[in-house]
Amino acid sequence: NPVPLKGAFNLPAGALTGNNTHQLTFSADGFEDYGLGWSAHTDGAPLTMLCVDYSSSEPSPGREPFSIELCAERCLFDDPVACTGLPTPPPSCSILPEVLVTKNFVGVDLAASGIPGHLDVTYQVTMTNLSSTALLDAFLDDDLVGFFGGAFMGLSSPPQIVAPPVPTGAALNPNFNGFTDINILGPSFIKAGASFTVQFTVEIDPMGNPELSSFLNQAVGGGTDGNQLNVSDLSNLASNPLVPGSPVVVLPAQDLTVIMNPNGSVPIPVEDWLDDNGGAVFSVPGCEPVLWTNDYDPADFSGCGPIAGSVTVTFTAVNACGMSFSTTATYTIVDDMPPMWLTIAHDNDLHLDCSDPDAPQIIQDWLEFISTTCISDVSIPLTVTNDFDGLEGPCVNGEGNEVVTFTATDACGNSADLQATIFFTDTTAPVFLVEPMNVHFDCVDGAQDAFDEWLANNGFAEATDFCLDFAWSTDPPNPTLDLSDPCNASTTVTFLATDECGNVDSRTATFSVGDTLPPTLTPLDSLFIGLNSGDTLIVDCDAIPTFDLSDVSASDNCDDSLETTIISALVPLDCETDGFL
Structure with a gap:
């Protein structure tokens, strides 16, 4: 059923019908800038198939981008967004290798350059040879600066092949920059049925081009063999249009610090902060709704108390176009409230009678009572110290007082003092x-x-x-x-x-x-060793020894200068009879 195509072809020609070809010629200079181009329609008749072949009119085949937009009420074979599975080329187009070129906007993040407001936009371009013959001299152009205009800041990461199997012969152009060199591929060919995916990231300033209507540039694929066109372009050129003047907004989550109230509550609970995604915004017009998730876990809270502390949360957004965005921020609860004493000072004064033998224990019990029962705080544990170092007075007429300062410090370092007095009466001596x-x-x-x-x-x-x-x-x-x-x-x-x-x-x-001990005399003659004063020594008469001062030594516990004298000495006896001396 040949369908006449009617419209402006810029050459005298009638309706294009059947499998007849029609040469569409036009100056290559700037028709996109002026909204010009070829326009044809079927006048409401159903369209089954349209084959388009294109090439440059320059002496050597060029690689200028070219695209065709098909508006239809039914699924066309080159519209994989609307169709399920890969398209099946019509028989009359099978004489040419069909190439499917799809371009997907796969992610957006804050620019790695750190420039506020700039975004890193990541694309993936997939080329698939759907035919049974190899695609020779394949090319893939992407004029980024021509599309983004003033929003284009340059490449954040160069193209790389990310999806196997990589066909033999596919090569990247290391000089691609999307500006002066728009060819992503170097000299390449694609085997029959082969496919590969190229990924690269572009830094843009969304406010650099307020009229930017889409984040998706149109990638063009094709090739020539010996200056003879042998590739048809079945690219998916659909984009996600944005409303002019409503650029993409990507804002990171913001750290939030809240001051805890005395009762432990906070003005902005973490649940409210989470519900607001930490203040993060991820808005791509035409890609709503956006699903937000986060990895918050109350067990990750760490800080100086059971309530005060901080937790770092990663928020992740995925919109209806499959784009994702992650951002991390920290929620912090600060406790700057001092502990609260539950009583006033004079309610805790101690009146003590120092004649009570239990007075030291009474003081100790009093100190512990105030330290453990008269203080409250949400940031536990609490530490209570005091400056009591014994009663010191002054004391007048047996009476005195001692002011004791108690200091309570919570787990967050906040402290509060309480003073109490010990009034004592002391009429008892140590x-x-x-x-x-x-x-x-x-x-x-x-x-x-x-x-x-x-x-x-x-x-x-x-x-x-x-x-x-x-x-x-x-x-x-x-x-x-x-x-x-x-x-x-x-x-x-x-x-x-x-x-x-x-x-x-x-x-x-x-x-x-006073020296109360006499000197000690010690005999030195072996005959007297072992004898004590007053002992009797029995010897043979002819064995009676002589005795002088050299036969005795003297010592004293206090005096080293001793005078030794002999009052009496042994004298020889008549040995004819026994006797004693």
Whole structure:
């Protein structure tokens, strides 16, 4: 059923019918800029098939982009967006290798250059040889600057083949930049039935061309063999049109820091922040709706307390055109509220009678009570310290007070102070636990050092006070030891324990020096070794020894200068009779 094509062909010609060919000639200069071109229609008649063959009129085959737009109410074989599966070429077109060129907008992200507002747009272009013959001298052009205009900032990443199987002979042009060199492929051919996909990323400034109507440029594929056109273009040239003046908006998620309220609530809960996708925006007109997801997990919260802390969340958006966008931001809850004391200072004052032997434990219990029951905060654990270092007074007429400051610090480092007072009455003197010791020192040597140590240690006495600190003193105030008579020297000292309220108790001890041990005599003659003073020695009469000072040694515990004398000595006896001396 040949369908007449009617319209402007720019040459005198009638309706194009059947399998007849019609030469469509036109100047290659700028018809796109002026909205000109060939226009034909079927006047409402159903169109089954349209085969278009094109080439350049220059002496050598060129690679200028060329496209044909088909508007139809039914599925055409070169419209894979509307059709399912790959198109099946009509028999009358089978004399030419059919090439399917599809271009997909697969992603958008913030520009890697870091320039605010710029985007990185990623495309994939797939070329498929649908025929049973090889495509020779394949080419793939993409004039990026011609399409994007002022929005084109350059390539963020060069083309690379990303989808196998890669046909033998497919090669990339390393000089492609989308501006001065628009050919993506180098010298290439595509085997029958083979397919490959090229991916590249473009940096654009969406506001650089407010009239930008689409993010999808039209990729053109084809080829020549010996200057003879042998390729038909069955490209999918459909794009995702945008509304002029409404560019794509891609905004990253924003970090958010909120200050926690005293009751643990926050002005903007994390759920609200998540519902708003952290403030991120991903808008491509014509590609709605957008599905947002995130990887938030409450267990990822980390910080200084069970509520305060931060969590980093990645938001991912996928729109109806299959484009995706990911952005990461951090939600932080700050606790700058100090802990709250649940009572005022005078409610916790302590009135203490220091005559109570349990006074130290009463003070300790009071300190622990305030530290554990009078404070509240949401950022636990809490640490409570105090500056109590014993009661110090001043004390007047047996009464005094001590102000204690408690400091509570929460897990986030916030702190608050509370002051409470211990009012005490003390009329009880310190209690001696160990009496001062009487010390006797035999020898004058070392006696002075021993006396000084005895004084410094309060006669080695020990005492305690139930409430206050106490001080040691002596009577006389500065005791001395007179060693002019080394055989009989002594000093008596009274040791006093006085607390800060003036209560005092005392004990007395004496330090004395005197030599009470006699010298020791030791006989040196073997006959007398082992004998003690007063022992009787029986010997033969002719064995009675002589005895002089060289036969005895003398020692003393204190005196090294000893005088040794013999009061009586052995004398020979009449050996004819027994006797003794």
